[in-house]
Amino acid sequence: MKGSKLAKKAAGQGDTIWLDGARSLVLGKLIKSGGAGSVYLLPGSPAQVAKLYHPHLDSNTSRRKIDAMLALTPDLPDRLENGRRYVQIAWPQASVHDKQGGFLGFVMPLLDMAHTAELEEVLLERQARAAGLPVGLGPKVTLAANLAGVLAALHQQRHYVVDLKPVNLRFYRDTLTIAMLDCDGFSIQGQGERYRAEQFTADYLAPEFQHKGMRAGAEPAQDRFALAVVIFQLLNFGIHPYSGQPAGRQVPTDIPARIRDGYYAYGVQRHKAIAPNVTSGHALMPAELRAFFDRAFTSNNPDRPSASDWAELLRALALRGGAPGASRIVVCKRNAEHQHFAGFGCAACAREQAIAAAATAAQKAQKQLQAQAPRAQAARRTAVAQAQGAPGALGLSKNSWAVIMTLLFFFLIGMVLYVAEPTPRASMTTGPAQSNNKAARDVLEWRDRGKTVTLPSDARASLRALDRAVAEQRGADMQQGLQLLHGTQQENGRSDPSLARLRRTMMEMSVWAPAMKKGEADKFRDQLIAQPRDFMVASALGRMHLSAGEPLAAAQYFEQAIWAQPTDGVAYLGLAATAMRGNDSEQAARLAALGLLTAQRYPDTNEPDDGAKRIERAVMMLAMSMPPQARKDWQAVMGNARALAQRLASLPPLADRPASVAPDSLRAIAHNDSGAVQPASETRLTIVFNPAGVPQHISSSPAAPTQLNQAWLEQAKKWRYVPSISNGRLQPSSVEVLARYRDGNSSFSVVPAPVPAAASAP
Incomplete structure (x- = not known):
């Protein structure tokens, strides 16, 4: 099929594009252009940007890849805090076409670049301080945990970054939330087809791929290795795990070759051929953390920790406060700016001592050099005079030689320090234009x-905030949260009440089989794509995935049902059942209580003449989707939920x-x-x-x-x-x-x- 006129030429500012053939937008200012395409602002949708591929690229492959990304979106919703949106991942939200239907690219969330920084900037303390970024161990462990969490959600959908390195990663300065960019360059899983990543960086490439490159299907192993390298650098002053002091000439000088040959210097068992960097803090890390690094950097080890493994470990290490002695990271007693792992010495203090010792050694060497300078200068003058037939031909006095040697020594020391810790890079953004005394x-x-449009991620964030408020017994916050969530109720179209009730009953009674029927699931998915606010279909898909033992997918569909109809109580019960699958009965009771309370407050949505029976029917249907041994636990959870719902209903109104x-x-x-x-x-x-x-x-x-x-x-x-x-x-x-x-x-x-x-x- 021939491309359209707009698809044949590069689109630009002022051109009109279409989202999924239905909604038109005008391209705004060009903000970035790269090898694959150009990114434009969208004045008509200020929370999004459009990425349009260059016309000479294979549009058919690009279209299939974007369709695959839209079909398998990772569970990384935008976070809302204090009225501000934090985009975790710039993932495609819709494909973009011209008026004739020719594929152009996609739209994705607009990332607030001004409030983010590159992860590379926090690796070195001097660079981080210059940029106003955190330098303590606590924030770095949190960053590492957040990065692992993002990767785990991405891997859940079988997508992989491949070219994972600090310079390609960004984070929000105030919340330490990771922000992922350039996602269409990842290795993407499609329907029976994988779209491979084209880029990788040798310093972060797993040892088994250093010889012949990556093979198809090896992306999970590569992401696991690269993630471990980034975490090691974050927690160890920017030191690469394959750097160090070689003990002989057989050790390669470049990092990729050391990775290839397994010269990892920081293991629990010391490597015989390479010693650690003297400023490394690896010896002051907890045993479980060092064991993870050893698993990651053992050559060709198939048991490298996964992103979810890292997320679990690092979140436990990031724990602060709570019961006395529970904190895994504490403030250094010698220097309040330092933090270290509880029960271990302060690695930051040890690093400063090592640097100070090196400076002392340099000063001692300089003094020795000065002491030896007169004799060396005399011998040099004699040699020069003999060569030229005239004593003192260079015309340099004894003091001049001392000055030259001293300057040369300090120049060499300065070069060593410069190479050891590079200077901060210039900021990519500039401040506002400065004005003069006669400023306008x-x-x-x-x-x-922007239009006030709620997204499924908004409902997800509201639900999590509500759950925390109930868990912490903050009644006023819970009341406010429910008001804000219920206030987003959408108009789903009016139909005959009797027919709507019959459809709802049939769907809720039929979808409980222990095995998911692919044809039926696909039919429901197609219907939900056509009508995203069909909360009955979303809940049905949630029950399907729950009965198939896939609680993560089930939670996504139940959350979509709540987004579409937040005053319908049944989807909350579905989320409670997914929490039970995660062995969190307390959260399950809280979510179920919110569902019961919602049904009580909005009887019109939940069938005024049969609302209580419908809720009990949903409880029974969800129990049937569970293993037999879990059904008694579900009954206990619902008993706790009913008691909690009564307490929540009796809370006083907001003052x-x-x-x-x-x-x-x-x-x-x-x-x-x-x-x-x-x-x-x-x-x-x-x-x-x-x-x-x-x-x-x-x-x-x-x-x-x-x-x-x-x-x-x-x-x-x-x-x-x-x-x-x-x-x-x-x-x-x-x-x-x-x-x-x-x-x-x-x-x-x-x-x-x-x-x-x-x-x-x-």
């Missing part, structure tokens, strides 16, 4: 132009309160005026936000310099807003904040809401 003044007027801003988020900021002195300014900012605390409109009065407006707007988007509550319900709200600029600094304070005047006496 304007009135700030910002509106969120009325005015809107406000969390005080700890109103932090003062400093400005870099590049020598230009701004006049003192004082401006009132008005922020309008929705019941979830997300800003919708920000304005200012009076006018202020443009540079200050930009800085204040960015801060206002970061503040945590507390919506007002009236009659027990969260309300759209507004607050006023006074922004003051003095001497290069801005401070902020909430303007108290006016108190209504008291009625005058008659």
Whole structure:
């Protein structure tokens, strides 16, 4: 089939594209162009960007690969914290076509690059400090755990990164959440077809592939090896596990050759031919962590730890607080900036001591050199004079030779230190343009132009926050969470109530067989693709996967059902059953209680004349999908859930309160005026936000310099807003904040809401 006119030429800003043949968008500004394609902003969908492949590439293969990615999306939802969205993975969300249906590329979430950093930047302390990034052991263990968790979710769908290395990974500075980019370059599993990754980096390539390259089907082993290398570097001051001091000439000098030949210097059993780097902290790591590294770096070891293995271990090591003695990472007693594993010495202190010892040795060598310099200089002058037939021909005095030798020595020492720890790279982003004394003044007027559209990931994040609130007995947070979740209820189309009830009953009664029927499952999946908000079909697929022993897939479909119809109580019970499969009966009881409470609060959604029977029928059907030995446990869980639902239903309503801003988020900021002195300014900012605390409109009065407006707007988007509550319900709200600029600094304070005047006496 011939490509369309737009597909034959490179699309550009202003061209129209179509998502799945239904929705049109206009391409905005080009923000990146690479070997495979170009990435454009989408003014009509500001939370997304479009990646369009270059016209000369094989569009048929690219289309099939994107279709495979859309069919097997990893469980890595966007995270919502304090009204801000954190994209964990820039995975395709829809394919992009031209008007004639020619394939162009795909749309994916827009990653907030300004608030992320490359993982490579935290490997070296000097580089991390220069970039304002964390340098302690605790944050690095958390980063490693988060990375392993992302890889585990990716591997669950049989997708693999292959070219896994720190420079290809990013993380959010404030939450340490990993952000994955360039996912269409991964090794992707399709329907009976694998789309292989084209790139790899030799320093992170497993030893069995260093000879002849990677073979088909070897991607899992490669990702396991590369992940272990990255984690080792994160937890050991950026040191590569195959670096070290060779004991003989037989040890290769380059890292890939050392990987190939198994020169791993940091094992529990010391390698005879290569010694560890003197600044390494591997000897001060827990035994289970060292055992994982040994498993990973034993040549051709088929038992390398998986990403989920690493995630489990590292999350346990990252544990802080709780019962006395429970913390696995503690603050160093000698240096409060250092952290170390509990029960071990401080590796950061040991590293500083090793560096200091090296500096002392260098100073001693320099003094010895200075002491020997006069004799060496005299011998050199004599040799030169004899060669030229004239004494002192070079014209250099004794002191001059000493100066030259000293400068040469320090030059060599400086070069060694420079190579040992490279200087930080320049930032890829620049700050706002600086203004002068006559900077333009304007009135700030910002509106969120994006449509308020909830995603399945929003429901997933809300559910997890709700579960934590119930577990921690935070009744007010639970009430607020339920209001926000239930407030996203979607209109799924009106139909005859009797027919809808009959369809629902038939679907809930039929899908409980212990084995999934592929034809029936495919039919339901096709229907859900056509109608993503069909919550009955989503729940049916969840029960299918649960009966087939696939709780992760089941949870995804139950969460989609809640996203589509958050006031339907049955899907919550499905999530409770998946939690039981994970041996978490307490979470199962909490989720089931939320389902019972939802059904009680929204009887219209749950059949007013038969709602209780429907819930009990769902409980019975879910029990039938479980192994016989688990059914008694399920009965006990439901007993606890009913008691918990009664307690939650009896909680008092939310107390009325005015809107406000969390005080700890109103932090003062400093400005870099590049020598230009701004006049003192004082401006009132008005922020309008929705019941979830997300800003919708920000304005200012009076006018202020443009540079200050930009800085204040960015801060206002970061503040945590507390919506007002009236009659027990969260309300759209507004607050006023006074922004003051003095001497290069801005401070902020909430303007108290006016108190209504008291009625005058008659």
